Amino acid sequence: MSSPSRPIRVALADDSVLLREGLVRLFDEAGFETVGSFGDGDSLRAALDSLDVDVVVLDVRMPPTFRDEGVRTAIAIRASRPTVGILLLSQYVEATYAEELLGASVGGVGYLLKDRVASLNELQDAVTRIADGGTVLDPEVVRELLTHRRDPLATLTPREADVLQLMAEGLNNQGIARRLVIGLGAVEKNVTAIFAKLGLDASGAEHRRVLAVLRYLRP
Structure with missing residues (x-):
């Protein structure tokens, strides 16, 4: 840093x-x-x-x-x-x-x-x-990755998938709220649901964000 x-x-x-x-x-x-x-x-x-x-x-x-x-x-x-x-x-x-x-x-x-x-x-x-x-x-890279990586994450709702895609682009919760034009509380609820569906335990919000993005993008 x-x-x-x-x-x-x-x-x-x-x-x-x-x-x-x-x-x-x-x-x-x-x-x-x-x-x-x-x-x-x-x-x-x-x-x-x-x-x-x-x-x-x-x-x-x-x-x-x-x-x-x-x-x-x-x-x-x-x-x-x-x-x-x-x-x-x-x-x-x-x-x-x-x-x-x-x-x-x-x-x-x-x-x-x-x-x-x-x-x-x-x-x-x-x-x-x-x-x-x-x-x-880059958003174009994320889209290309997602084309081949959706099956393991089929339990996510469309909104949760949108939130995770923006997490993958590096946006924080405030940035995601602005991009999707939704409240910060709604973003936080979606992020919590994503962590739960991906089986990520409470080992620190930032650490779980990284793990969620890696899970989303890897084969």
């Missing part, structure tokens, strides 16, 4: 020079500090020990194979630096990679389509939430 006394420190890896430069400018505008910018995951990992970083931003597909280097790098970073937040960026919806990242992490992770980062507000919100230990998923 970042300290409120200093800006969030970000390192990024993307093989596109133009995108890297654009992201650095957006980070500056958002009030973040870019502590490293790299063209591939290996270069980032080699420099990581010398960097004081809160969040790492990675392209999913980078050299040498342009397949899943960003995911592999993210998982390796979380294994060695579990407190560092991870934000994966992708040109397309690649739900399998989102599942891999979620499967290796609990909190402090995000997966967004690159089109989404063109919005300064969305990028700023995502990086801030990840630095604070939250989970941020």
Whole structure:
């Protein structure tokens, strides 16, 4: 989690020079500090020990194979630096990679389509939430995951499914209430029902939220 006394420190890896430069400018505008910018995951990992970083931003597909280097790098970073937040960026919806990242992490992770980062507000919100230990998923990624993951959650009502989907996108109860235009009490009742139907005991509301989202998104 970042300290409120200093800006969030970000390192990024993307093989596109133009995108890297654009992201650095957006980070500056958002009030973040870019502590490293790299063209591939290996270069980032080699420099990581010398960097004081809160969040790492990675392209999913980078050299040498342009397949899943960003995911592999993210998982390796979380294994060695579990407190560092991870934000994966992708040109397309690649739900399998989102599942891999979620499967290796609990909190402090995000997966967004690159089109989404063109919005300064969305990028700023995502990086801030990840630095604070939250989970941020692009709505398109969530929809793709849900297409193949509904059966184990068939007991949820349509409203409960809506609430859980927004939890998966990283919204808190207040954000869910605003999005669905319902009262905070109604959201809390739905969240409680979701925990009960998924068999999640009272081990802490935030912990159960993470477990519920993981249960929702995993096979």
